[in-house]
Amino acid sequence: xxxxxxxxxxxxxxxxxxxxxxxxxxxxxxxxxxxxxxxxxxxxxxxxxxxxxxxxxxxxxxxxxxxxxxxxxxxxxxxxxxxxxxxxxxxxxxxxxxxxxxxxxxxxxxxxxxxxxxxxxxxxxxxxxxxxxxxxxxxxxxxxxxxxxxxxxxxxxxxxxxxxxxxxxxxxxxxxxxxxxxxx
Amino acid sequence: xxxxxxxxxxxxxxxxxxxxxxxxxxxxxxxxxxxxxxxxxxxxxxxxxxxxxxxxxxxxxxxxxxxxxxxxxxxxxxxxxxxxxxxxxxxxxxxxxxxxxxxxxxxxxxxxxxxxxxxxxxxxxxxxxxxxxxxxxxxxxxxxxxxxxxxxxxxxxxxxxxxxxxxxxxxxxxxxxxxxxxxx
Numbered sequence: 001x002x003x004x005x006x007x008x009x010x011x012x013x014x015x016x017x018x019x020x021x022x023x024x025x026x027x028x029x030x031x032x033x034x035x036x037x038x039x040x041x042x043x044x045x046x047x048x049x050x051x052x053x054x055x056x057x058x059x060x061x062x063x064x065x066x067x068x069x070x071x072x073x074x075x076x077x078x079x080x081x082x083x084x085x086x087x088x089x090x091x092x093x094x095x096x097x098x099x100x101x102x103x104x105x106x107x108x109x110x111x112x113x114x115x116x117x118x119x120x121x122x123x124x125x126x127x128x129x130x131x132x133x134x135x136x137x138x139x140x141x142x143x144x145x146x147x148x149x150x151x152x153x154x155x156x157x158x159x160x161x162x163x164x165x166x167x168x169x170x171x172x173x174x175x176x177x178x179x180x181x182x183x184x
Numbered sequence: 185x186x187x188x189x190x191x192x193x194x195x196x197x198x199x200x201x202x203x204x205x206x207x208x209x210x211x212x213x214x215x216x217x218x219x220x221x222x223x224x225x226x227x228x229x230x231x232x233x234x235x236x237x238x239x240x241x242x243x244x245x246x247x248x249x250x251x252x253x254x255x256x257x258x259x260x261x262x263x264x265x266x267x268x269x270x271x272x273x274x275x276x277x278x279x280x281x282x283x284x285x286x287x288x289x290x291x292x293x294x295x296x297x298x299x300x301x302x303x304x305x306x307x308x309x310x311x312x313x314x315x316x317x318x319x320x321x322x323x324x325x326x327x328x329x330x331x332x333x334x335x336x337x338x339x340x341x342x343x344x345x346x347x348x349x350x351x352x353x354x355x356x357x358x359x360x361x362x363x364x365x366x367x368x
Contacts, residue, residue, distance in 0.1 A: 028286070091289050095285055095289065098286075099282075099283075101282050102212070102279045102347075104348040104350075105275050105348055105349035106349075108349070111350065139363075146356040147360075150356065150360045152341070153338060153341030153344075153357060154337060154338060154341055156340070156344040156345070157336070157337030157340035157341035158337060160285070160337075160341070160343070160344065163285040164285045164288040164289055164295060165288060165290075166288075166295065172326050173334055173337060175326065176331075176334045176364040176365065177364065179364045179368055180361065180363045180364035181360065184363060
């Protein structure tokens with residue numbers, strides 16, 4: 001009965017990802033040892049690593065989920081919605097990303113993988129930006145990728161503030177970004 | 185001869201800060217143990233800690249220097265100059281900042297100190313922004329602090345890219361920020 005087996009696998013995968021997110025948030029990436037991952041997930045290392053071959057793969061799957069979720073919010077509510085969503089993220093979880101900047105810098109193959117995560121939702125975002133350039137809702141003297149990268153830079157800046165526990169006043173940021181990307 | 189003594193102290197202080205910057209860049213904040221700091225600086229722990237009471241004070245003094253330098257460039261060359269300066273920073277050093285986001289989040293007294301570093305150059309920056317609002321070079325429907333915080337968020341976003349070793353195309357970012365803060 002492959003249908004039951006597939007539902008079972010999906011449930012297990014969900015259980016592993018939810019537990020891993022908790023373990024990373026509580027102990028950081030380095031601090032999330034295999035025994036701690038086992039405890040937070042409630043499964044043995046054998047079971048966990050049959051779904052995700054390494055700790056990096058576990059983290060990467062969570063980062064892909066974050067990216068896909070942010071992309072969906074972007075498509076539904078616009079860039080302001082994403083900023084508000086990020087500002088409400090748990091700092092403990094967001095801090096895990098910063099633990100990995102050094103590893104991403106020194107391991108180009110992981111950086112390439114990481115920067116290209118969730119390509120489908122990203123392709124839809126670029127398409128949306130292009131459509132809004134055609135209808136003169138966004139400036140078209142810069143290309144869609146440049147506008148996208150700028151919004152990504154602003155998001156990362158907000159993420160830094162959230163991770164450091166600094167308060168962020170989102171509304172002026174939304175007004176300023178809107179002016180930046182509006183037709184000039 | 186207090187003059188000689190003062191010059192000697194300034195030289196020693198410089199030696200300590202330069203060595204500490206190297207040790208932090210090479211080993212990270214946690215990894216920069218006292219023996220490694222001694223080796224990189226070329227002085228004993230007694231000498232080092234007579235100038236800076238703790239490792240945090242050493243890092244803080246370096247972060248103050250960075251902030252003051254960026255502020256000076258900002259005043260002389262404008263925001264674009266700061267972005268170009270940051271994009272050329274050594275990723276190894278910039279990565280040290282990210283190691284500290286968790287500590288800043290969980291220790292409000294350090295966060296307060298850190299966010300208010302180099303107050304003199306910051307006050308001059310806010311004054312400059314206000315003057316440019318009065319002469320209609322910058323928008324005045326948001327206050328100077330809000331414009332300043334936005335530019336800080338963009339800087340932090342660039343810093344994330346530099347720390348992760350991702351390439352940054354600065355010119356479109358400068359054009360977009362200029363449009364954001366221009367009179368609307």
